[in-house]
Every structure is written in structure tokens, then in C-alpha cells.
Amino acid sequence: xxxxxxxxxxxxxxxxxxxxxxxxxxxxxxxxxxxxxxxxxxxxxxxxxxxxxxxxxxxxxxxxxxxxxxxxxxxxxxxxxxxxxxxxxxxxxxxxxxxxxxxxxxxxxxxxxxxxxxxxxxxxxxxxxxxxxxxxxxxxxxxxxxxxxxxxxxxxxxxxxxxxxxxxxxxxxxx
Numbered sequence: 001x002x003x004x005x006x007x008x009x010x011x012x013x014x015x016x017x018x019x020x021x022x023x024x025x026x027x028x029x030x031x032x033x034x035x036x037x038x039x040x041x042x043x044x045x046x047x048x049x050x051x052x053x054x055x056x057x058x059x060x061x062x063x064x065x066x067x068x069x070x071x072x073x074x075x076x077x078x079x080x081x082x083x084x085x086x087x088x089x090x091x092x093x094x095x096x097x098x099x100x101x102x103x104x105x106x107x108x109x110x111x112x113x114x115x116x117x118x119x120x121x122x123x124x125x126x127x128x129x130x131x132x133x134x135x136x137x138x139x140x141x142x143x144x145x146x147x148x149x150x151x152x153x154x155x156x157x158x159x160x161x162x163x164x165x166x167x168x169x170x171x172x173x174x175x
Contacts, residue, residue, distance in 0.1 A: 011048040019044045019074055036067040043074065054078065057088040072098060093134040096120060097155040104129050117153050136160055 003011065013023055019040040030038065039059075046054065059075065060068040072094055079085055079098065089095045095102060096116040104112040104119070111129055112119055120126055120137050133141070140152035140160055151168035154160045 008048070011050070012044065015044040015047040018047055018077070020070055036063050039063065039067075039071070043071070047078075051083070053084040053086065055086040055088075058090070059087070060091070060094070068094075092132055093136070093155075096134045096137070104131065106130070116155060121153055 012026075016023060016025065021037070021040050021044060025033070025037065025041065030041075033041065043059075054075075056075065060071045063071060075085060075087070076098060085098075087095060087099065096119070099116055101114060102112065102116050102119050103110060106129060112124065112126075114124075118124055119131075120133055126133060132138075134155060136155060136157065137153060140150060140154055140163070143164070144150055144152040147164070149167035151159075151163040154163055
């Protein structure tokens with residue numbers, strides 16, 4: 001990247017807290033690190049380069065649930081800071097919750113490009129694309145049979161709770 005050693009060291013140390021690591025990790029042998037720690041160190045190294053675009057292929061694969069939440073938390077923070085993130089994932093729960101737009105490929109061909117809300121709406125047959133609905137969407141769809149006023153295309157637990165309490169405000173506003 002053209003940085004001198006001092007700048008590289010500073011950038012690396014600044015990126016460690018962003019992935020939940022302290023500087024003492026730098027004193028340890030890579031062979032002493034857990035899989036999750038190795039992944040965080042690698043992620044910190046990428047962040048130290050301050051890229052405008054991050055391409056992440058299954059960034060939480062192999063991590064326990066707590067590690068997955070942490071990694072996706074870092075990704076959300078970077079997205080909120082204005083970074084462009086291309087996330088390759090088979091996990092529709094996380095992809096739907098994090099993505100602004102989703103591209104679905106089937107046999108190398110584009111079969112869908114749009115918002116997660118559109119992908120998992122009734123108008124789009126995500127099943128024909130061999131995609132499972134995110135768990136929360138499936139749960140809300142099941143609940144919608146008994147509570148037709150709720151929004152069943154939500155990707156976050158807080159949104160789901162608000163929909164259950166207040167209903168689908170878009171439908172209320174439209175009436």
C-alpha cells in the first residue's frame with residue numbers, strides 16, 4: 001500500500017479495537033490463536049488498509065453464534081461509516097438483515113437484484129430460487145395468518161416486535 005513501517009504499525013493498532021481485539025494479541029504466536037481470533041486479526045489487517053469497498057466471502061463461517069454476531073456487528077458498523085460491502089453468503093438471515101440490495105445468482109446467471117424486502121415479499125418467489133426465507137420472515141408470515149395487520153417482511157427482532165404491537169404502519173397509512 002506504500003506505507004512505511006511506522007504507519008503500518010499505527011494503522012494496525014488503530015484497527016484492532018474495531019474488531020474487538022487488544023494490542024496484546026500482537027505479542028502472541030498465530031499458532032496460539034483461536035479460529036475466531038485469527039479471523040479478527042485478518043479482518044483488522046484489511047481494515048488497516050482503509051478500503052472503500054470490502055468484499056467478504058462467508059465472513060462468519062465456522063464461528064460460534066457469539067462470534068458471528070460480533071463479525072456482523074463490525075460489518076454493520078463499517079456499512080454505517082459509508083463503506084461499500086459486497087457480502088457473499090448463504091445465510092439469508094444475515095444477508096437480509098444487513099444488505100441494502102441482494103443479488104441472487106443461479107448457475108452463474110442473475111435471477112434477482114433488489115431489496116431484501118422485495119426478495120422475500122409475496123410478489124417474488126424466493127422458493128423457486130431455492131432460497132429459504134429468513135427465520136424471522138417465516139415466523140412473521142406464519143403469525144400473519146392470525147394477525148393480518150402485521151408486516152411479515154421484517155429482518156430484525158425490534159422491527160418484528162414493533163409490527164406485532166403497532167401493526168404494519170405502511171398499510172395503515174395507505175388506508
